[in-house]
Amino acid sequence: MTIKIAFIGFGGVGQALAELLYTRKEDLFRLYGLNTQVVAVSDVMKGSVYHPEGLDIPTLLQEVKQTGSVSSYPDQPGLVKGWDSMETIEQSNADMIVEVTFTDVETGQPAIDHCKRAFRNKKSVVTTNKGPVALAYHPLAELAKENDVYWGFEGTVMSGTPALRMPYTSLAGNEISEIKGILNGTTNFMLTEMEKGSTYQDALAKAQSLGYAEADPTSDVEGYDVRYKAAILANYVMGYPLPSNEITCKGITELTQADIKEASTSNKRWKLLARVKKEGDRVTASVQPELLDSDDPLASITGPTNAIVYDCDMAGEIMLTGAGAGLTETGYSLLIDIIDYHRTKAPLIVHEEDA
Missing domain, CATH: 3.40.50.720 (NAD(P)-binding Rossmann-like Domain)
Structure with missing residues (x-):
């Protein structure tokens, strides 16, 4: 047919x-x-x-x-x-x-x-x-x-990148207690550029010139885009009716070149992370910049790439990475x-x- x-x-x-x-x-x-x-x-x-x-x-x-x-x-x-x-x-x-x-x-x-x-x-x-x-x-x-x-x-x-299909197919049977991830390529690209020495404004300008960021980048840099994605993960994967406006949200606009350098000297990296976590019979979520140790798998994700980690009771931590945008x-x-x-x-x- x-x-x-x-x-x-x-x-x-x-x-x-x-x-x-x-x-x-x-x-x-x-x-x-x-x-x-x-x-x-x-x-x-x-x-x-x-x-x-x-x-x-x-x-x-x-x-x-x-x-x-x-x-x-x-x-x-x-x-x-x-x-x-x-x-x-x-x-x-x-x-x-x-x-x-x-x-x-x-x-x-x-x-x-x-x-x-x-x-x-x-x-x-x-x-x-x-x-x-x-x-x-x-x-x-x-x-x-x-x-x-x-x-x-x-x-x-x-x-x-099949971030929604994987937990229902390949990870079927697991209880997922937490989901965390880098879910916005624009901000991850900007943080990578800042690690190379660019200022926030220069990193944003480059992201815009390459088509990663819109002329009005507010949704990306303030974390709103990631907040909606966290709400989708909470509602669909966790099955919990979590409104997006109840998700704590902070973007990368306050991060400076000094913050990036200080993190590097401590062998750490800043990443804008979404976290969706089961807490008893509730699910909570947050979006905010976090300092990750350099040996954290998510710390290695650079440029406009996205990544997501599912914390499973039987399979352990499973990470999926790939493009998060593109026509x-x-x-x-x-x-x-x-x-x-x-x-x-x-x-x-x-x-x-x-x-």
């Missing part, structure tokens, strides 16, 4: 996934029996296009590159243009909504409403938006369960979820043309 996909949002991450679905199409079918068809794209800036029998991915990508819009997709019988995101979710024949809109992480919108509308219309969702998982995990997970649909969000913590990596995180969806929910779906 063919999984019909609608993109809600079609920026760099969405385009990266579309490219992967096209270039890896034969391998995905050969290895997993996965066959996909993009039937719709709806983007608040790039317009929208829908065809129930599928859209040509190279043409979509070419139109975006040349015109900045999907609305210039060539007209053909059955093609519909102009639907907004909600119309696309409700009226398209998609089985799977790829939700990759620009979302306000403080409110989780519009991604939360997109997930709700999709679930209520019996459509599955994969997303890289942190807001819905950090702010509304339990009600959204319950809504997905009620409607027997799939919700995937692997890319919300460490992009294409291809984040697009791949969505592909991980689509493959998992195919293995679990998709065999139950039959389209008329497949019958």
